[in-house]
Structure formats: C-alpha cells, structure tokens
Amino acid sequence: MAEKWLIGVDLGGTTTKLAFLNFYGEIIHKWEIPTDNSNYGKNITINIAKAIDLKLEELDHSKENVAGIGMGAPGPVDLASGVVYNTVNLGWKDNYPLKDLLEVETSLPVIIDNDANCAALGEMWKGAGDGAKDLVCVTLGTGVGGGVIANGDIVQGTSGAAGEIGHIAAIPEGGAPCNCGKTGCLETIASATGIVRIALDKMKKGQDEGMLHELHRNYGFLSAKDVFDAARQEDDTAGKVIEEVSFHLGLVLANIANTLNPEKIVLGGGVSKAGSILLDPVKAQFARFAFPRVAVSTSIDIATLGNDAGVIGAAWLIKNK
C-alpha cells in the first residue's frame, strides 16, 4: 500500500502555498500558485483543486492515498463548518463556505482554520514549539497575528476571534490608529509597518543625522530591516525605536503569559528575523512584567519553520482530526 499523504494549503492574499506531507510532517513536495481573488473568491477553490490534481498526476500518486486537505485562511473561521466569516482584505463575500466548496471540487475531506492558528500548529508540531502542548505563536509581519494553543488544541474562541494578539491595546490612550478601528493596538507598534512608523516619527522629532536619516535620504524609503541594521551599527534613533517596540511587545507577551503560562511563546514573521537585537530587549521587558513563576517557566523563542509553518500546521489539522 502506498503511503498516505496529507495536503497542507496556506491561502494568502496574493499567493497560495501548497504541500504534500507524510504523517510525520515531512514535506514531500511543495509549490505555490497565485491566489485568484476575482469573482468574489469563486475561482479560488477551483484553482486549488486543479493544482492538486495536476501535481498528484505529475508525482504519480493516487488521490485515494490522500488523507485530506488542511487549509489556513486569512480571516476568522468557524472550524466546524469551515466557513470564513470575513476576509475584508481579500474582497470575498462574507461567510464564505470555503470547506464545502473545496470538498466539492476535490472530493477530499477538508478542514479549515485561521492562518495564524495553522502557523502556531506548525511550530508546535515541527518547529520551535518542540511539541509543547501550551504554546502561543505571534507573527510579526506587515500586521501582527496570533495563535493560541492550550492543552494541545487551538483556542478558537466563541466567534473564532481568539488569538487577535495584534489588536491587544498596548497604548490605551493616544496611540496610533489601527486598521481595526481602534488606536494603540500592538500591531501599530510591533509590526514591520509599526516599526517604520515609529522610526519616521522619531526622526522627525530628533536630530537630523545618523544612519537611519542617511538611508531614508538615499532611498526615500525605510524598512523595518533598515531599523534593525542601523541599531546593530549603534544608530541612536534606531536604538530608541527598538527600546519602544520591545517595551510594548515584552509587556503584552508578559500579560499573555500571566494569563496562559505557555511553555513557549514563539515569535515568527519577517520582523522576528531581526534575531537577538530585538529578542534580547523583548526578553528583558518580559522578565520585568511577568509573574515570577511565569517568568522562569515560559520561554520566548524565534520561529524556525519560516514560510512552511502554515502548510505544516494545516496538514496537522488532518493528521489530528
């Protein structure tokens, strides 16, 4: 009998990542297709079904030897029905029946969860989580996303909105406006966008010299990576930006840990690639604000799976069903 495969799909706004995995979470083959958001999302499931069929044929693997498809979607999801409540950024219709449509197109069982939850499951299974049954994953990218695992299961919350860590109020009053309609959310501070905003803000108010100013003058543009690079060169403004980001991020993570005491908090996403220049001050602030017993038992680690976390965690949904 041929080995059974799992299919993991990570549905992104512009690109959809797909992978075939075995039951040990080893990736057998992975590839990407563009996400076709036109026609209110109606083309998405057809394209995914076609891509899977073509690839199975190419690799000469029978569909009968596929256990099912797990998929991460960019929005709050009802796990049981596989309905995506809303995808404001993608322009699909609300309450999109993603599971039902993909099952019809593929004739395979499908389980859908939120993409940040899938990333958390991936890191739990094969990444920095090392199998930890209590894990919080925070993705610091263009925005800030989160996935909470307690007792080995994703916490969905009563309306699928658990893990909205990016929208924790970090600056209760006087913070920057957030896409969600509130102000001062963690996302306005600890995302790549937030870091650049704080840097530009500090540059306006501060002295007109230093590496950050030079980069900005030369390229008319600044990235979060520029800020970390400048901080490594001991640029004063960049150092202050990291101080501010670390204070808020460390405080928020400590307060999450005071509530959940997870074994690990795993930081993923592009910003986490900054490494110790960000991680060290975040850990220092965390230690300051965490309950003493929590401070010594909850660790903060950098994600290890990179872009594969989503497809691996999505495949876990099928393995674990």
Next chain:
Amino acid sequence: MAEKWLIGVDLGGTTTKLAFLNFYGEIIHKWEIPTDNSNYGKNITINIAKAIDLKLEELDHSKENVAGIGMGAPGPVDLASGVVYNTVNLGWKDNYPLKDLLEVETSLPVIIDNDANCAALGEMWKGAGDGAKDLVCVTLGTGVGGGVIANGDIVQGTSGAAGEIGHIAAIPEGGAPCNCGKTGCLETIASATGIVRIALDKMKKGQDEGMLHELHRNYGFLSAKDVFDAARQEDDTAGKVIEEVSFHLGLVLANIANTLNPEKIVLGGGVSKAGSILLDPVKAQFARFAFPRVAVSTSIDIATLGNDAGVIGAAWLIKNK
C-alpha cells in the same frame, strides 16, 4: 443501588468548605470546618478525612457510593500529581503532596486543582457560565485570582501558573507595589484592598469633604463596599475611584478577550457584589478596548454561585475525570 455522590472540598486559609453533590451538581449537604495549618499542614488531610467519614455516617451514606474527592487548593498545583507547589500564605512546606496524603487518609480517588480554577469550573457548570466551553473567571476579593477554561478544560499552563490574572501588569510604570514583588499588578487596583488604597490616595490629594471623608472620619476605616455605596450617592471622590478601577479592569479584560475570545468573562468575589455601579463602567471600557468582533461576542457577567463555586467546581473534577 444508592446514588453515587461527589465530594467537593474548597481548602481556604482559615476555613475549609465541604459538600456532597450528585452527578447533576446539586448540593446534597454542605458544611465547613476550620483549616488547621499547624504542623506545616500535616493535620489538614487527617481533619478532612475525619470530617468526611463523620458526615457520611451521620447521613447514612456508604463510602462505596462516593465517586471521589475533588479539591481546590490555594496555590499553584500540578494537576497530574496533585502536588501543591507552594502556599506562601499558609506556611505549609513546598511541593506538598496533597492528593497522595488525602487518598491515603480517605481511600478515595482525589483530584486537586487550584482554587481559582475550581471556582471557574463551578461557574461553568452551574453558575453564570451556563455551560460555556470558553470561559474566564476573575475573582475580585482581597486579592485578584483567575481561572481560564478553553475548549472545556482548565488551562493549567506549563508550571500551573496560568490564570494569574491578578498579576497582569496594568500600570507598567509607577504603579503600587504588589505582594508578588512587582508593581502595578491588576491586584493592586481591582481588589478590595486596591480599591481602598486608591480611595485613600485620592482623599489625601483631593478636597476634605464628601461622604467618603465622613465615613473615614467616623469609623477610622474604609471598605471597598463604602466606596461603592458612596458612588451610588454620587460622591465625587468615590466616582473617580470607580472610574480609575474600571479603566484598568476593563482594559485588562479586553486584552484577555482579544487573546481568548471567551464566550463569557465571569466576575466573582466580594468586589463583584457591587453590581452595576462597577459592571457598567467596566463594560464600557471593555467595549472600547476589545477587538470589534470580540466586543460583540464576549460578554461580562457577575458570578452567581457565591461561596459555593469552589466546592461545585471541585466536584466537577471528579465527574469529568
């Protein structure tokens, strides 16, 4: 066959509450004994065993028709081993093997959990939780305790320190000192002690008149209840105290809900008896700081079981084992 009973025990610093319940969570008989903390806690399990045996005899119920004993203990607990890590306030020795000792004394199966977790389970089963599988219980008493239920199970955390909601950093810098060694913890603000501290502080700084001043002059003493009573009489200082407490409590609860999106947050403990004079402004701040989808799906309610929550939740541990 006689009906099987559950035994729920709520071990407090001065009083131990006991109850016999049926499998529907109905209390058949409840009573209290003093907690004997002398001899580093060694007398506790003997006294509980004696009290149970005497009462079973009195009610003519055979021990064979008891399913087991669930117990809430005042400290972080390892659920599997039933070891209480530490009980700083009670003077027992660290890593106290409460489950093993009580099983030896009673010849009944015993499950131990933290007391705040038991209160949360009680409210989930029979109280304000109405069976909600995702529930956060916050006890506002002399201190502030918490219990987190996700997917129907208590979240213990990696070292039993989940639910330390009282030690969430509410005022990161410049807050009042807390028993835990940090400053600005929620407990320094939203506990009965914290509310009185804030009131006395505002009285010192403010004008020397009003109902709170009068009460304080007459009795040389002020309670959290006095502050709520005065606020109901539209005392200015008391109003400002509630404003401050509600701001921080509402913010912390919103940030917990942004992480967990529970169906309900249940407020228990003596302070919660203040009712709408506290609940309404807390709800207003919660709505302000919660992620929009969370704000409309997570509700805040007052606990309904009072002092029985602990024994009912402890009994649940046995029913649900």
